[in-house]
Amino acid sequence: MNAVPDELRDPTPEVRPLPPEAYQRMTFTLRAGLFLALGILVGGLVAYLVIYPGATSGSVLSENPILSYLSLGGLVSGLASGSVEAYLTLGLVALIATPIVRVLTGFYYFRKAGEGAMTAITLGVFAMLLLGLLVIGPHVR
Amino acid sequence: MARLTPHVDLVVFVALLVLVAIAAGLVGSLTGLGGGVVVIPILVIFFGASIPIAIGTGFVTILATSSATGAAYVRDRLSDLRIGMFLEVVTVPGAILGATATVFLTHANLESALLIALGAVLLAIIPGSLSRRNIELPPPLPQDARSRRLGLTGVYHDNALGQDVSYRAARTTPALGVMFGAGMVSGMFGIGGGVFKVLALERFLNLPMKVATATSNFMIGVTAAAGAGVMLSAGYVNPVVAAPVAVGTAFGAYVGSRVLPGLRNRTVRLLFLPVIAALAIEVILRGFGLP
Numbered sequence: 001m002n003a004v005p006d007e008l009r010d011p012t013p014e015v016r017p018l019p020p021e022a023y024q025r026m027t028f029t030l031r032a033g034l035f036l037a038l039g040i041l042v043g044g045l046v047a048y049l050v051i052y053p054g055a056t057s058g059s060v061l062s063e064n065p066i067l068s069y070l071s072l073g074g075l076v077s078g079l080a081s082g083s084v085e086a087y088l089t090l091g092l093v094a095l096i097a098t099p100i101v102r103v104l105t106g107f108y109y110f111r112k113a114g115e116g117a118m119t120a121i122t123l124g125v126f127a128m129l130l131l132g133l134l135v136i137g138p139h140v141r
Numbered sequence: 142m143a144r145l146t147p148h149v150d151l152v153v154f155v156a157l158l159v160l161v162a163i164a165a166g167l168v169g170s171l172t173g174l175g176g177g178v179v180v181i182p183i184l185v186i187f188f189g190a191s192i193p194i195a196i197g198t199g200f201v202t203i204l205a206t207s208s209a210t211g212a213a214y215v216r217d218r219l220s221d222l223r224i225g226m227f228l229e230v231v232t233v234p235g236a237i238l239g240a241t242a243t244v245f246l247t248h249a250n251l252e253s254a255l256l257i258a259l260g261a262v263l264l265a266i267i268p269g270s271l272s273r274r275n276i277e278l279p280p281p282l283p284q285d286a287r288s289r290r291l292g293l294t295g296v297y298h299d300n301a302l303g304q305d306v307s308y309r310a311a312r313t314t315p316a317l318g319v320m321f322g323a324g325m326v327s328g329m330f331g332i333g334g335g336v337f338k339v340l341a342l343e344r345f346l347n348l349p350m351k352v353a354t355a356t357s358n359f360m361i362g363v364t365a366a367a368g369a370g371v372m373l374s375a376g377y378v379n380p381v382v383a384a385p386v387a388v389g390t391a392f393g394a395y396v397g398s399r400v401l402p403g404l405r406n407r408t409v410r411l412l413f414l415p416v417i418a419a420l421a422i423e424v425i426l427r428g429f430g431l432p
């Protein structure tokens with residue numbers, strides 16, 4: 001059996017931790033985002049059940065009720081007019097946005113720490129997430 | 142498994158979705174495979190949902206459970222944010238590519254092929270979930286140049302061992318390759334792909350088991366956001382289906398991770414994995430047009 005080289009025995013490699021505040025912010029982002037999103041979705045779902053008492057499983061599965069609200073303009077006008085479908089869309093957007101905000105939080109703290117490579121990586125991940133949501137998804141619809 | 146009639150009242154339909162999702166969240170957290178591997182096949186087989194709508198719902202399930210169970214990992218600093226963010230560079234494009242492929246396959250009326258592929262992936266991840274190496278602290282490996290440059294090292298306090306544990310990431314190139322594949326599978330089928338992510342984090346980056354699990358959980362949410370973004374924008378996330386499933390699986394996963402920690406072991410996995418295997422086989426049969 002090969003002996004482990006001395007350099008590998010170092011039990012304390014250089015660690016560049018993010019400040020505790022970064023972890024606290026991310027924990028808060030996760031919890032707040034989840035509760036906000038689930039709150040909007042549950043509220044929207046209850047309202048949907050009240051507004052459409054005759055709806056059946058088949059009618060819901062055969063037609064997605066939020067297709068008119070997938071553009072930013074459609075969503076904003078739907079929210080302004082009190083459309084329950086627009087609020088359901090908002091709940092989904094909030095759920096998807098929660099990890100994206102977490103990435104943005106990482107970007108902020110890496111930039112603050114002056115870590116150029118990690119800042120660029122985090123910004124790249126954020127840009128790709130937006131690309132999928134705002135460009136690729138609508139394009140392939 | 143019999144299919145639900147399409148004339149079921151919406152209130153009953155939603156209540157059934159919540160109950161199934163709670164059970165899926167429990168099973169998913171106990172087996173370590175996540176709720177999607179149960180919810181997606183049941184949505185297709187029992188509820189009669191189309192495969193893209195089931196996959197879109199799978200993403201919502203992952204987002205809810207990842208946020209519900211992941212906050213504690215981040216708070217306890219078990220999730221390595223630096224390593225997680227570094228690997229997201231490949232899992233996010235992988236997920237976008239996978240979700241885009243699913244949309245194109247749907248448009249090309251190849252949903253049957255998607256069903257068969259989904260069943261095959263579900264069967265493939267079962268042995269992976271049993272083959273966790275269960276080494277708390279792996280022997281050290283040399284840190285490669287990329288890992289050194291990005292500072293892919295960390296330290297956490299291990300309560301069970303009663304000591305601070307430091308680690309450093311090795312072999313980043315093969316890990317990036319596996320992670321791209323994990324992102325594609327996740328994006329294509331709406332499952333978390335945690336089995337593949339943990340594999341890359343443990344076997345290639347050589348991270349301690351707890352850090353690998355927590356970092357995988359951190360990454361799953363971001364990867365799912367990439368896939369969900371494409372599927373939502375493409376019109377394949379139905380909130381009337383997704384909302385009750387998200388609430389149910391998040392609750393089930395929370396209960397599974399908090400109330401029943403003593404049951405999270407290999408024996409429980411062996412009990413539940415045949416159920417997932419049976420669902421996978423039924424999905425494949427549906428893909429071939431068999432009842």
